[in-house]
Amino acid sequence: MRVRKSRVVKVGKFAIGGTNPVSVQSMCNTDTRDLRATIDQIRRLEHAGCEIIRVAVPDMAAARNLGRIRKAIDIPLVADIHFDWRLAVEAARQGVDKIRINPGNIGEKDKVREVVKACKAARIPIRIGVNAGSLKALKKTPAPRWTPREWAGIMVKEALDEVRLLEREGFGDIVVSLKADDIERTVAANLLFAAKSDIPLHVGVTEAGSFLAGTVKSSLGIGLLLTKGVGDTIRVSLTEDPVMQVRAAYEILKALGLRQYGPNLISCPTCGRCQVNVEKVIKEIEARVYSDSTLLRRSTGKKIAVMGCVVNGPGEARDADFGIAGGKGRGIWIERGKQIKVVKESDWVNEVIRKIRTLR
Ligand code: SF4
Incomplete structure (x- = not known):
């Protein structure tokens, strides 16, 4: 560019x-x-x-x-x-x-x-x-x-x-x-x-x-x-x-693709299908990552998705490195398009942070 x-x-x-x-x-x-x-x-x-x-x-x-x-x-x-x-x-x-x-x-x-x-x-x-x-x-x-x-x-x-x-x-x-x-x-x-x-x-x-x-x-x-x-x-x-x-x-x-600094956090705007608090989750993830230099470094360049429902969420998050698509009080954990497991809504933030800590 x-x-x-x-x-x-x-x-x-x-x-x-x-x-x-x-x-x-x-x-x-x-x-x-x-x-x-x-x-x-x-x-x-x-x-x-x-x-x-x-x-x-x-x-x-x-x-x-x-x-x-x-x-x-x-x-x-x-x-x-x-x-x-x-x-x-x-x-x-x-x-x-x-x-x-x-x-x-x-x-x-x-x-x-x-x-x-x-x-x-x-x-x-x-x-x-x-x-x-x-x-x-x-x-x-x-x-x-x-x-x-x-x-x-x-x-x-x-x-x-x-x-x-x-x-x-x-x-x-x-x-x-x-x-x-x-x-x-x-x-x-x-x-x-x-x-x-x-x-x-x-x-x-x-x-x-x-x-x-x-x-x-x-x-x-x-x-x-x-x-x-x-x-x-x-x-x-x-x-x-x-x-x-x-x-x-x-x-x-x-x-603009000119620098990498921290993760690329993507989240949906939510709609009438959403039964989880996407806004709270994404804000908590952002606050934790940007207050911890290790998390910031390890997540740099990674695309992390938090989506509000399983109707569009898994598809929209397909090219994310990992993320969650919500259901009712729980969500599907997805890694590079693959559905891996079910995670309780109360554990979403910690699950994302745990995953970032495993990155090098
Ligand atoms: S991912 Fe689901 S909850 Fe979020 S905006 Fe799309 S349809 Fe609505």
């Missing part, structure tokens, strides 16, 4: 771009000045599979915490800088793995040059993060009536202007993101940029919304780009526990 060959940029132990797998990122919603809360959240995110984590750096106190945060975690740390270039310089000095700046608010060229100098010395990349809501062009046209294509053109121009500024300083370790809060502008901007540059793209729909609305919007936006081979790293922005952002990101990559 991946067709665009972008340049490779190293972010700590991760390589972004080229033929590397699409990586999953998230951002903490803790106050970076609160060391304990931030480290605890990053550890939860690491456990959920987050591969690169970004933190907000609102002031110098937050910037001075970055070194201690970096030492306490195992994944690359990205400092998110707005307005004040001195925070970026301090973040680089503290040992972060990447700096993200927003060209719309970082200020004059000489300030950007100072950031470049610091990143060059620290040998870390810069992400130029262009957001539709903070374009420089909006200072001249506060309420524009641009079409999505025009928005995309302006976003890409501002990104490329910044890229040229960095490249003139002899700096090429660049990642770009072009985000809007809707699919049309996000997709148009990323496709346009991808046609003009080999710089790796971090893709996502920004301010996507609540868990349901945001996941749908992000899946469509990120999914459309990834199916066209555009996108080297992703973040699903949700007003939700960041752990769920990571879970949603992996579900997108799994659905």
Whole structure:
């Protein structure tokens, strides 16, 4: 599916771009000045599979915490800088793995040059993060009536202007993101940029919304780009526990066949034929698997089915590695299409977990 060959940029132990797998990122919603809360959240995110984590750096106190945060975690740390270039310089000095700046608010060229100098010395990349809501062009046209294509053109121009500024300083370790809060502008901007540059793209729909609305919007936006081979790293922005952002990101990559992470759990929507609680069972299986790294690893790539009845269930679950099709208070245990045994409804979750533990 991946067709665009972008340049490779190293972010700590991760390589972004080229033929590397699409990586999953998230951002903490803790106050970076609160060391304990931030480290605890990053550890939860690491456990959920987050591969690169970004933190907000609102002031110098937050910037001075970055070194201690970096030492306490195992994944690359990205400092998110707005307005004040001195925070970026301090973040680089503290040992972060990447700096993200927003060209719309970082200020004059000489300030950007100072950031470049610091990143060059620290040998870390810069992400130029262009957001539709903070374009420089909006200072001249506060309420524009641009079409999505025009928005995309302006976003890409501002990104490329910044890229040229960095490249003139002899700096090429660049990642770009072009985000809007809707699919049309996000997709148009990323496709346009991808046609003009080999710089790796971090893709996502920004301010996507609540868990349901945001996941749908992000899946469509990120999914459309990834199916066209555009996108080297992703973040699903949700007003939700960041752990769920990571879970949603992996579900997108799994659905597109780009990454394997945890099982492919399939379950029926239930209907008037159903006499068992499929919803409760699938939620319990999901909660147990995603809270246990051994279960997660052993079930990765396996298709596990929970179906509500024996009318359609065994047929629909035919190509699952294993699963259950319900009856009344019991169900048929199926492995690769073969009906193996009858299991009481109260034992379904444990039976699935037991089976996963036998996998290697
Ligand atoms: S598997 Fe059975 S219970 Fe589930 S939706 Fe299909 S017919 Fe209904």
